[in-house]
Amino acid sequence: MENERDVRTLDRPGGLAGGPLGNLAAGGEPPGRRRRGRWIAAGVVASLLVGCGVVLWPARSGPKEPPEPAPGTQALAAVALGVPASLPDLAVLIGQREAEVKARPQDAHAWAVLGSAYVERGRRTADAANYPRAERALRASLKARPRGNADALGGLAALANARRDFRAARTWGEAALKADPKRWTTYPLLLDAYTGLGDYKATGRTLDKLSELRSGPAGLARIGAVYRDRGWREDAAASLADAAAGAATPAEQAAWLERAGQLSWERGEREEALSHFDEAVRLDPDQRAAQAGQGRALAALGRTTEALNAYRVALAGQPSPRYALELGELYESLGLVQAAKVEYDLLRARVRAGAAGGVDDELVLGVFESDHGDPWAALRRLRTEWRRQPGIEVADALGWALHRTGDDKEALRFATAATDKAHGGGVRSALYVYHRGIIEREVERYGPARRHLQEALRINPHFSPLRVPLARQALAALGDVPDEPVPTGASTVPAAPPAS
Incomplete structure (x- = not known):
């Protein structure tokens, strides 16, 4: 993974290469809607060539098909650029690099590629046994080349993100950046780390730098994720559409389509979400996140048997x-x-x-225990997780655990932080808003409770097969808005909880 720029960069006037993003850290407005000017320009040029009688004739021997890439080549390019790779090609790459490091144990580059490939396979299969192998390979790369080894440092940052250890990801990512400040593939890793730690100012700065480096589809996809977190859904959808259009391989395109489908799902657009998920699975049958997305959308459409089958297939290949x-x-x-x-x-x-394998799944376990197991155990887990990694997901989960254990006053502080743009909670999540509405009802803030429960159902009327009926029941119990004068005075919204 030598330092290289993505040759697939989308270079367009007013786009990410030249558009100002400096106001993101301060919470300003997103850039304007992306235009498809490059396609229009290409059409105009083609028309002029034809109109002027310019014809590009093929060689006399006839057109040649591009050669098939050597086995493992696409996975090597994907690993170098930090984008998804197909599982069969990834298996070939891993086999090749295992043979190389056996023959040349001091080859730092081969060790770094092998370690990064293990990370990608572990991420795609949810097989955490890949992660200790990845760590050994990446540390072997660092041992072979201790200084300036941005490949290995970036691989360790990717490994830490995959394990949900965002503090370690930040440390390794910043070390990789110091080793090679122009290596754009480090910036998406840092975006994941800063987001997981709730450091939204650093997220904004990193996003600005990533956009300046003109990082192509992978950068566009990660920028789209930040837009999604800030509630800028149309801009997120545009970034993901451009990422999918510029993808170099079916596996990469499928990954960006899956994210576009997830965004459509969060907006309550069941049919559009299913269309994205279906296309992702068609392009890459091992795209398990898209198969789980199919299950989600099919269940919302009332196609329950198909939904159950989609979830089963996803879990068989990636038991997340x-x-x-x-x-x-x-x-x-x-x-x-x-x-x-x-x-x-x-x-x-x-x-x-x-x-x-070193994976931190305390968040998902805490979410599960809150509703289906031991809420007090969930509370202990999530308090610890908040001290380590105070991101928005953890704030929402901890607030709900506090509600489930009866401490609604403190619960509201966290639920507010998870849904308040001023504290990074700009993502329009029906689940988060539902949690806040239920908690507000318990502390007798009936007006805000009614408003937030209505908002949750407006964002996505199908966000959860278990919780949507409960939201409707809670709204019915609250009744219509009373005919009362508009309240005056200071706001009673509770202060956000401390980050640690």
């Missing part, structure tokens, strides 16, 4: 605790309690397996 939780809740909503219990047991087993 999150997918097990979603499938268990779908079973529970159908009254299939025993089937739900099987999935919940799988969730616990997968969390244990992940922990053996």
